[in-house]
Amino acid sequence: MSISKEEVIYVAKLAALELKDDEVSKTIKELNEILGTIDDLQSISTLGVEPTSHVHGSVNAFRDDIIQDSLSNEQIAKIAPDFENGFFKVPKIIT
């Protein structure tokens, strides 16, 4: 399976990663190399094999629905790029 230029640009958009023009062709080449080796997976028979998501089969690790401590606004203000009155300030969404 090989990836096209349009697909790379689309995927970059999905991943919110701006690719410069000169990066695109290098990226296509590298991704195709990687995808080439991964394609072997298709030939493996996995009929009747359950996919593994947690390696020990752990499911539904619940906790009690109680309020717990989180970070304070003071702590957040120290590390946030732009924080005011409990809000993270960001630029407008311009379409």
Next chain:
Amino acid sequence: MNNTELTSLSAAKMREHLLKGDFTSEELCIAHLERIDKTNSRFNSFLSVLSESALRQAQSADAILSKGGDKTPLLTGIPIAIKDNLLVLDTETTAGSKILKGFVAPYDATVIGKLKKSGVVIIGKTNLDEFAMGSSTENSAFGPTKNPWNEERIPGGSSGGSAAAVSLGQAPLALGTDTGGSIRQPAGLSGVLGIKPTYGRVSRYGVIAYASSLDQVGHFARTVEDLATVLDVISGADSKDATSMPIVVPNFSQELAKPVSLRGLRVGVPKQYFIEGMESEVESTIRKSLEVLKSLGATIVDISLPNTKHALAAYYVLAPAEASSNLSRYDGVRYGPRHRSESLSEMYAMTRADGFGSEVKRRILVGTYMLSKGYFDAYYIKAQSVRTLIINDFKAAFNNHCDVIATPVSPRCAWKIGDRSASPLEMYLEDVFTVPTNLAGLPAISVPAGLNSLGLPIGLQLIAPAFEELRLLTTSKAFLEEQPFKQDLPSTRNF
């Protein structure tokens, strides 16, 4: 005792001296800070050295030791280095990336909290491949770390800084993380012990996530005893990590102190781990190690793990896919440097484009592609099914044929900086012996087994069934007692 002699001691020996009053933890801390000062610009193992807070911790440790003596935790006053993808409160935590440059952790990772309760002295944060993606530490945004045995070569990765720190005597202990081999491989290449516990044995809370179903916190040391001491402290289920497992934690140190015999131990040797292209000296050293185990009473059993050849492909689907999800949080909104922009979407795209290195971008793109509509079943679900096959291979081997599995850690010894950077794929192949264990979630250790003719270390990997870390510790202890690794260690050298 001069500085070098002091810093080359094991943590256990340091403790003996502290209890006897031969030196204080403050003096021990200063000795290590001096060692780091002398060697860090050369080897670049530390991204940040926490002199002030370390000295304060050492002073507290001295107070605790004077009051409690041998009733105090074993790690009281002992320096430890922390890989920079673990959050340590009020320290800069970068994950080796520009996108977190200047990010100061607002809380401690669970394992850090546990270590602090045990009285450690956190001496600094170590270098790593960016977001733990890599096998050489060359992907760090802050320069590569050099191999303590040969400065032109890589120490391995992604926990190269931690491996080098312990190898150099900059700290007797260091934490790392292992997703595809990132503790074991640098341990092997840098000539120290490194352990990756069973998935779920150690909390991942406060660990900067790369691939959540594969990541595990582990550590480095120069003796098996020290490895057990740290494992005792960091192990245990955590309500803040939903993937951690409520399995009883043995007292590893206590069990390890008992007499060890390998009589009757069945050591499985999988034929799939002796491949073409492997360095011949690596193969011969591993085979020699098997003879050592045999001489100690173990039985060598040939086994087959038939799906090993699919492990790399499965890993390079699952890990990038999970990474693409985990790294989507780095958007300049809540923390880290922000690329100022007129529009939100440009802010995201430029912050990420500026902040991430090329390997990270590559994996995010591959991962995003494989999770996208139309490809999810073919890639992600398929890889998860292949993962089941790999898990079953190990289960069958352990149920029917062997108690531990022995393999090389890496197909080759440390290579020269820059040698593998040309092709991402070539770099991925370095993980071939370590990745299957992460897919299966099993515990594994790298034990120094010898040097090649260039004087570069070779690691023996031992793999055990889930939650059987003790078996790894006892086998390694017996092995190293029979074949000590003492050849001109960098930790004993004056730099």
